[in-house]
Structure formats: structure tokens, C-alpha cells
Amino acid sequence: MKLWFLTTEYPPFFGGGIGTYMKHAVQMFAGAGHEVTVFVHGQENQELRQTERVRVVRFRSGCDDLGQETAGPEPDDHPAYPFNIMSHWPALSYCYAMQVRRYMDREGLPDVIEVQDYGGLGYYLLQQKWLGYAGISQVPVLVHLHTPTFEILTLDQYPAYRLPEYWAGRMEKFSILAADALICPSNFLKDKVTQTITGGRENLDIKVIRLPFEQPQPLNTELTEQPPEQLNTLVYVGRMELRKGVVPMLAACDRLWQSGEQFKILMVGGDTDFYTRGMSVGDYLRQCYGHWVDAGFLHFTGNLPPEECARQVALARAVLVPSLYENFPLTCVEAMHAGKPVIASSAGGQAEMVGGAECGRIFDWSESGSLERSIKEILSMSTAEIQATGRRARAKIQSMTAYENVLPRRMEVFEALKKRAADKRIFPSVNQFDPWPVLRERGPVESGAEAGLLSVVIPFYNMGRYIDETLQSALNSTYRPLEIVIVNDGSNDQPSINKLREVEATGPAEVRVVHTENMGLASARNTGAAHARGEFLALLDADDLVEPDFYGRAIKILNQYDNVSLVYAWVRYFDAAHGCFIAYNLEFPFLLAHNMLAAICVLKKADFINFARNNPKMLYGLEDYESWISLYESGRLGVCIPEFLTSYRVRTDSMIRGMNDNQVLRMYDEITRLHAESYQRYGTELFSLLNTNGASYTWNSPGNNWQSAELRARHLEREIATLNDQLARIQYLAADAGYISDAGDIEDIGIKKSLHSLGKGLKRKSRQLFAKFANR
Template sequence: MKIWLLTTEYPPFFGGGIATYCFHTAHMFASFGHEVSVFVADSNLEKSISIETIENIRVIKFRPGLIETYKYLGYVAALSFQFSEIVEEFIKQEGAPDVLECQDYLGIAYFLLQKKKVLWDKLTDLPIVLTLHTPKFLCDIHDQAPVYRFPDYWIGEMERFCIRAADAVISPSRYLIDELSKYIDLTKLKTYIIPNPYETSNDKSLISWQESDREDLIFLGRLQYLKGILHLFRYFRELWDNGVNIRLKLVGGDTFFYPKSQTMSSYLQKKYRRYFEDGLVTWEGKKDPETLMQMLRKVRIGIVPSLIESFSYTVVELLSQGVMVIASDSGGHREIIEDGKSGFIFSHQNPESFKSKLLKAMELSPEKMEEMAENARKRLYELCSYEAVYNKKIKVLEELTHTKNCSRIFPFIRESQVEPQDKVQQKELFTEAQEEKDLLSIVIPYYNMGDYIKDTLDSLLRISYPQKEIIVVNDGSDEPKSLAILYQIEKNYPVRVIHKRNGGLATARNEGALNARGEFLAFLDADDLVSAEYYDWAIKILKYYSNVSFIGCWTEYFGAARGIWPTWNPEPPYLLVHNTLNSSGLVFRKRDFLLYGLNDPEMEYGMEDYECVIRMVKNGCRGVIIPRPFFKYRVRPDSMSRQFNRGNMLYLYNLISQKHADFYGKYAKDVFNLLNANGPGYLYDNPTWELPPIGFVSKGTENEIVGSLDWSTHEIPPELKEKLLSLWRRPFFRRALRLFFRLRLDKLF
């Protein structure tokens, strides 16, 4: 079997358990004769890509940051996109693997799975397995991190989608499945519980356990809140203050402690200074794997007090070296350790249980310790040996390769609680005369757009979808030139023109939709363009999925500005904070649009298309994005979007929230936290970037900024922060700033 493994960590780089897992998984499959390729990002790589074979494993390293996507996506999202492009390139060169396995952490399979689900060529039939380690969003929740702050929140959304969209999800423990089930609906997914592999020996001759050789008591892991380090110090402080002089050695890297806005090591060394100074606790930092294994041979007891852990390789490594382990019950390691037989399990819900288990372990005789170490060795071999894990895992992979996934349900992160009502109750609204099967009706609202309409029509005449009608809705144009061009269009283009009184963009779109004959409906403004394959692809997706009502794509700006806007599947709660897709250029099932998407004329200053999307999603009509810039948005100085200002945006957002108060109420907690973490939704349109902090703005207009600021202060005034943030949203400004640093102009200051 040809197996490809995608990861962010692989030896010699060890960031944590992911590297250990990938190393053992690759070697496990290779030892049973499979053809294994590991794809891993390596920032230290001097060239763009390197390929080498190590112990019958092909390791493909690539350098992140070398594709255009990094210009318009944050690092993690762009890395996911780069993974997908590299996989596509290798499939093109040598064919697809039998199965592709990827980690959940950071959602690096997001774009691979999104492309697969939108029927991307070469990916549709590729079985993709997601292996759970512990997704970042779950780590952040337990680490007291700001989970709603961009880009971390969006990384969590990417991870959630990967879990929902994978063909199979493999978890190393029941514990992790139970934890994830609190945040994601896993009931309809193919989930399997298979312990992670670890090369162990069935040889009974362990390193002899001698009390004189093993004196250290060690905490092995990152100094991190979710690793239980603060709980551990509280337990030990009580012991130390009561005269129990047990020395604790900390081995592991440092992390940032968000609630105190400092590193965890600094916080611990300040809060527990006396115990550090008395030598009761020492911190030795991170050790390389070889040094660590030498160190473990002198360790008597290892403590793993994690608040969450999927499958602790720390526990496995400690047990494999004959170390007695005391671990919390908050992790998959509770499924490895048999309490009192091969180690000890305590509960953070009962702090006294830690003290009793520790003292009990300290009192064990060398013979009893060696007996428990032997029990642990047998337990590890039974659960984690290559043979034991392989026999379980190969059955899953063979089942996937022999069973084609024929699901016609798109895997949205959050399933809709509402089903569209048209299927039965309002079926009589649509007769054969009103809806011609497979026909696409393209509606172009037109108001004094004579300078651009021919470009738009020419792009539509080039589209690959054959069954189409083009409807131009003249919304009371009064400019002579535009009227003359419209007359020419009626004579020379295969279009149907509908004339109406001026009523605004919303009424023009609605008029076109109500007069459309097609099963499918698309809107395109009279100055925008589309790629030839957009509609063909969109309709293919609409025909494939029964739970998808509209399709969008990435947006490419042209005209007065250039750039790419990466759009996203419109999912609440983020959808309720900011529009996530090219809502003026979508492709709909006409039935669903007529029932739930007709534009609201009350949105007279704009956002009528955004409000339409919210209304459709609220009513169970879901949308999907094709991650390609098929929609070409012309940027004009006098375009409607350029007329947005803080006043009308606040009015429109307020209007939308009033119209859909029930929908906003359902996600109130999430919307509240997203706004607190990132500022007003109108200030950003890309959740993959880290945003600068938003301060209080006391002056309202750009004209007042220069004259009102105190330019002598060392602090950045809040008014300037807001102005810089608005500039940062413009591709030209980011490009100019990048050039500023490339030319080293900052050295002038």
C-alpha cells in the first residue's frame, strides 16, 4: 500500500508528540513492507524542496512561505494551502497514494479537504484519514488562552472542519473522543480508537531497578498551564510547607502564560522563588531525545499532571525506561496505566489523591517498583507495539480503500438546526414553466454602467457552462451613454433586458430572479467578471450535495486596486460578525433563493447581499466556497462599496442584527467574544491574520488625525492605530510596507 503522511513535525525536529508519532508510524508501516512518504514543512531548508530516503521512508521536506498564497493568507492557513498544492503536484507526477494521513493540529489538511469536498480533480476519490493528537482549539481552551482572537480562532475552525470532513478519524484514546464531543458533533463520523505506536520490546530483561540509581522525581513536559504545572506546584507547596522535603526536577521547554502576560517560567520563579532558592525545585529546560533517555535512567518517579492529554508519549517514554509514573486522570494515559498495577492515577477533582499516590509510590520497595515496571512494559507492548497497532490500523485503511465515500451531504462544521421548508410545503410554487432543468439564469443589475457592461457580458459569453440565459435588469438608468449602450446590447448580445423604475440594487436583483427561468441562478454586477469555469464548477457542486444551496469562490480585485480576497464557507458565528464570501457573485439553487434569499430593499446603503446570505443560512440553506479566484471584482473610486463609512456601516450592522435577532441570540456568546477579541467586524475581512489591538478612538474623521495627535509621545495614539489598521487592509499599503523593509529604509530611523 502507498501511504502518504502529512505533518508539521518529523525528526530530527521534535516539537512534541506529533514528531514521535510520525516517526513510529512511518517506521511501523515501512517495517510491514508498505511504501511510505512523509511530507513535512521545514523552515530551515535552503531550497524549496528536498527529497531523501531514510530507512526505507521517503521524506519530502518543503520550505514554507514560497508561494503567493502567503501574501493574502496568514501563516497557518497559507501553510495548509501549500500542503494541498504539494500533494496535488506529487499526484500529478506519480499518481495518488492509496491513503493519505494527516494530523489534526493546526488544520493543515483544511484546504486539501475543502478541495476534495468541492470535487477537485484528482482529490475526490482520495481517502484522507485524520489522526487526532489534540487540536489547537482544544489546547487553547484548557490553556486559558484567548480562544476567540484571530488567527487562533480561525485555526480552530479549520481544525473543526478537518475533523468533520475526513473520511475517517483515528483517536489514540477514548478520552480524546469524549472531550471533542463536547465541542464537535462526532455522531455521524467514522471514528476509530487505536493507540499510538511505540517500538517496545517483549524481552523481559529490563534495566535493573535499583533504588540507589534512581533518585530523581521529575516533571517531564512543557511549562504550560494545560500540562498541569500550576496545579503541581500547589500540591508540592503544601508538601514542602509541611516539611516533606521532596526535590522536584522540571524538564521541558517554556511557554507563554496568557492570563499573566509573561512566560510560565518567569511566573513560577517569581511566585515560588523561595522553593527555587532552597533547591527544592529546579528547571533544566528542554533536552534533546538522546540526553533525555540517559536522564530517565536515573529517574525514580515521573509526574504527568496534565489537564488534558490525548495520548501522552511522555508517559510511554517514562514507562518504557522503567520509571514509575503518577499521572492525572485527565488524558488518554489513564487508558494505558493500570492504577496501582503499572503506575498510579490521581484526580485533580480530589487534590488529596495526588498527595496520597505520591507518598504511596515513594514508600514502595525496589522489588515492588520493579514488578510494577515489568507490568508497565507488558502493558505497553500489548497496546503500543508495532504489531499490535498495525493489525488494528491496517484494517481501517483497507476498509477505506475498498469502500468509496458516496455521501451527498457536505460536512459543515455546525449542522443546521433548520431544514428548508420548500421541499414539501411550498413545492407548488415551482412549476415546470418556472424552472427549466439544468438552465442557469445569470442576472445583471444595471444602472448607468455603460462603461463596463460589455466587458461583463464578454466574460459571460466565454463561460464553459452551455445551458444559460443572461438577464440584464435596467434599474431606471438615466445616463444617455448608458442607455445607448444598453440599446446596442439588446440588438447585438444574446441577452434578455428587463426595464423597471429605479428602485435600487436589491429590487433589481429580485426582479431578475423572479423573471428567471433556470433551475440555477447567478448574480453578477455590471462591472464585474467571472472566470470561464466558475459556473460549471458551481453547478456541479450544487447537483452533488443535497444540503448546499449556494456556491461562492475567492475574489480577485482588479481596476483601481489589485489583490486576492480568500473567502470561506459561511458558517456562524463568524458569519454574523463579518461577511465571509463574495455575496454579490454567488450561484444559487433558484428555489432556495426565491424562498429565503430575495434581497431586502430596506438595506438601501448596501450589505443587502450579506443580509441575504445570513437569512439563507439561518433558514438552513448553506453555502460552500471554491478556493479559487473565479470572481473578478472591479474596484472603482465611485463604487458602492467605496461609499461605506463608519456611520452607514454601524447602521447596517444594527439593522441586520435586528432583522435576525433570534439567529444572533443563538450565537450571542461567540459573537460577543469575537468582537471583544478582535474589534468591530467592519475593520477586518480576513480571520487568518493576527490583528493589532484596537484602542478607543476619540476623533471620528481622517482629516482630524494629523492635526489632533500628540506627535511627541512614544505611545501610538489610538486614532492612529485605527487609521493604520484601515490602511493595512489595503493590498497596496502592505506591498509598500514590505518594500520599505526590503530596502532597509527603517535603518534611516
């Protein structure tokens, strides 16, 4: 078979648990005669032939090019694209999808693609597959669960709702639900992910298949050959990470040392951030237990070369795997292969490896003193008992991870994937297991809609300068049959009125004009939908543009899926501004906080009329945003084509730019009243999103660079300007009140101290903001 693997880790370029898995998986499949290609990002573009059957495709992702000069004004002109507009994980996922499609175009299709769950790496590949992209739609995609970030952020005390990290977790969930097959190496992870995604309402079809692992004969270092100080050494191998359980582990060891137990802990591995304490985990542990370091009971080695790490494990009495949450840790696999007893927590696949007392000890973090008892039992064992336990551990893990035992089960999954039918009518959604929203039945719809006809509705109010370009854009569409309904919303600009008369008199047969009194944008769209004759409805403002293939691709998607009622695409800005808006599929609760698309889109007309008509109560704007919430509440999805297929004209006199903050907030108030039940159901998540990221009307796209570097720069500029204005105002008021003389002295000492402190604080804040701005 022709197998392609998408991974962020592959030795010798990257280490880590995923990298170790990839090393052995590639050896296993290539050794069985399969052709293996590994895609991994790096510093350069190169294709390496490791063996006759193993090829490594390295590609420069662009994340290191953010400081380079752009070749043009458009976002994809920049050498860092798409990292210049997206945060790390969305951009990386998009790069992998582009690489895979490039190789498919060049050399044909693989039999199966496997991609890791971590970081939502397969998000864009799977989105393109479900949207019917040529090539990838015919290839089965398997997602391998290692440990998704949505499971571990909270355990590492990272703000789980902070953007864009929160969105990376949503990408992981979509990838899991959109995959053709799922595998993971432990029942622990299978159960945890199923519970998180489905809320325990349904089972996910996840095949549990152990990781392949084989290694040469381990070091023959017996306990009797060790120096006396090594006899009671326990080794921890892994990152200094909260999820790994290192903090409660050393707290338990501290209690044992205080009670007089004589043993040494060797901590091998790199460090990570302890976000809530503003330091690293390693520094925190050294701060807490430095006296035990000085006493020789605790030693931190940092990262060690693999050979030296293996030597330290071989010299130890046992290995500790104290994780609070774990999948199938390779440190446990390697320890058991080395013939070492393992003291492991029950919270992960390590418990499934060790099994029980025959291979070490399993302890439970929920039981007080459980780890202490396990350590004391291992310390009390004789040398012969330790060696016998290690031999049993080696035999068990060798059988569990042997290529010859893992390969047949993996091939069963691959063969089943090749035979699976691809006719799917339900598009995957992160909310698909939520009890809300629910699919609502359509009400009665007028009969006589012409099957296949697309009705493009263009609201028009004094837009004579732009309508020709917009009309031509729609008429250039490759999709037919098509009609265009211009709704003149009581225009009072004579050149615009003249332009409409010209269109009516000499315009194309596909175009007609409906005249109404001025009722506003919401009513104009609704009027256009009421006059539309087609099965499908496109919304297009009178100054915006679409690419020729946008409508055809959108309607193909609407015909394919029963639960999709809205299709849109990425948006370019033009005219008074450059830039873009990166859209994603609609989902709650993010949609309840912030609009996820521009109103250049295609819908099933019946669903627009039943569920998404613009509400005239939205007097000042956001009428389209309110409609998308209504549509999603009905159980209909909105999905995004991840390409720049639409263009949004930025005008200084546009309606959206004319809205002030009070009008925006007033419209948000109206939206929450209209959709009170949804806001109540997702209230906890919405509070966390808003509390973490600030007022949602300042957000941009959820996966952008906070939310884009350009927006962040503008935000910082506004903050700096406000602070400087405040400082100038304070100085003016102080001088006006007579507290500051012409020489600049402040005469009242109390006022002087207060103003001086406030001024220094404002200046310091300004300097901090300037520094942030300079670093972005």
C-alpha cells in the same frame, strides 16, 4: 499499500509528540512492506530517500519569504504566497494541498492519505476533495486526532475567540467532519472531541487505536545504583504549559514541602507563554517557587538532548504526568517503557495507559489532596516495590504499543477505507450538529424552469462603461445552456442607455434586457430572478468578471449536494486597487458578524426565491449579506471554491465605497432585527468574537493575516493620523485659550501638567503604532 502522511513534525527536522508518532508509524508501515511518503514543510525544497520504502518530501512553505519583493501586483505574484494573504494555518494547509496534488499529477494516486488534526492541516485538501477536484476526490483521507487547538486554547488561558486562531479551530472541526475516517489513541480524546463537536447529540465514528512505539532496551540504572540525593527524585518531562498541569502540580508539591516531605522535582522541557500574566509559564513558576530552587528541591533543566532526558528518567523514582487535558502523551509511553512508575492525572489517555496502582498512581484534579496522596504513596514505597511497579508498567505499555499489535488494527481501517463508496449527497458543515439552523421546506415555486439552464442576472444602473467587458466575461463561460438577464434599474445616464439599446439591437441571442424604474440594487436582483428561466441563478454585478470555468464548476457542486445552495470562489480586486478576498464556507456565528463572500456567485434559483431574495429594507447596501444569512438559516450551505475564479472591480464611485459608517451601522441594525432569533441563539459566541476582535465591519476574511497585512497597515495608519490630529487640536486649543505663549510656555501650571501628560501619552501611542506598522 502506498501511504502518504501529511505532518508538521518529522524527525530529525522537527521534534514533539506528533514527530515521535510519525517516526514510529513510518517504521511500522515500512517494516510491513508498505511504501511510505511523508510530506513536511521546511526551509528548502528537497526529496529524501531515507530507506527503500520511506521517502520524505520537504517543501519550502513560503512563510519565511514575507519580506521579499513581489514580482507583480497580484497576491499570487509574491514569493510568500499564500502566506502574504493568509495567516499561518490556512496558508500552511493550502501549501500541503498544492504539494499533494502536484505529486498526484506527477506519479498517480496513493491508496490512503493520513493527515493530522492539529492546525486544520487537512482543511484545504478535504475541501478540494469534497468539491470534486480530480485525483484527490478518489483518494480516501484519514484524519488522525492528536490534540486539536479548539480543545486546548482555553486551558492555556489564550483568548479562544481571537482571530485568526479561532478560525484555525473551525478548520480543525471541518477537517474532522469531512474526513473519510477518524482515529485517535485514547478514549478520553474521542469522548471530548465528540462532545465538543456534536454537543453530545450524536456519536462520531472515531476508532481508538493506540500509538505505535518500540524502543531499544532501556538504560539499566537501578535505584540501588543511584547517589542518595537521587533516591526521591520525581521527573516531569514536557513543555512548561498550563494545559500540562505544571502550575497546580508545583502548588501541590509546595504544600508537601512545607509539611516536611523530602523529595526533589526535576522539570525537563521547554517553555511556553503565560498569556494572561504577560510572561512565560517557566518564569512564573520560578517567581513563585524560587526559594525551593535555592533549597535544592526544585530544578528546571530546560530542553535536554534525548539521551540525557532518558538518563534522567532512568535515575528517577517515578515520572509525573499531571496534565489537565491530554490525549496519549508520549512522555508517559517513554516513562513506562523505561520501567518507571507513573503518577498521572485522570484527565487524559495517560490514565488508560497506567490503569491503576499496578503501574503507578492515578489522581483526580477535582479531588482535593489527590495528587499529594499519590506522591506520598510513591515516596513511601520500597526500592523493590518501585522496581516491581516499573516492570509491570513496561510490560503493559510494550503490549499496548507494540508494532505487531497496532499494525493489524491500522490496516483494518485502511482496507475499509479503500472499499468505501464515495457517493455522498450531504456536504459537511461545522454547524451540522447545531439545533439551529434547521432545514426548511421550500414554498411553491413557479413551474417551467428549464433544467440545467443557468440564468446570469446583471443589475444595471448607469454602467455603460463596463457592461461590454462583463457581458463578454459571462459569455466566455464554458458552461451551457446559459442566458443573461440585464436588469436596467432606471438608468438616467444617456451613454449607458445607448449602450443597452445597442445590446438589445445587436447583442447575442443569449442576452435580454428587462427595464424597470429605479428601485435600487436589491429590487433589481429580485426582478432578474423573477424573469430568469433557468434552474440555476448567477449573480453578477455589471462591472465584475468571472473566469470561463467558474459557472460550470459551481453547477457541478450544486448538482452533487442536496444541502448546498450557493457556490462562490476567491475574488481578485482590479481597476482602482489590487489584492484579494479569501472566502470560506458559510458558517455561524461568524456569518452573523461579517459577510463571508462577494456577490459573484451561483445559486439554486428555487432556494434564492424562497429564502434569499434581497430585502428592499437594506436601503444603503449589505443586501447580499442579509440574503446569505437568510439562506443559511434555511439550512442551505454556501461553499467556496478556493481559487481566484472571480474578479471584483474597485471603483472610487462605487456604492459600497459611498457608504459612511453610520449607514453601515444602520444596515447592521436592520440585519439584527431581521434575524433576531439567530443572534439570540449565538449571542454568547458573537459577544466573545466582537469583544476580542473589535467591530466586525472592520474585519476582513477570518483566516487572513489580521485580517490581512495590508488592511492592518491601513488601520494603523488611520490610528496614527487620528492621534496626530488630536494632538494638534489640543495644542491649538491650548494656544488659543492663552495657556501657551508665543514662546511655547504654558502659563497655568495645572493646565500645563494636564496638557503635557496628555500630549506625552498621545505621542507615546503614536510611537507604539509606528513601531507596530514598521514590524508588519
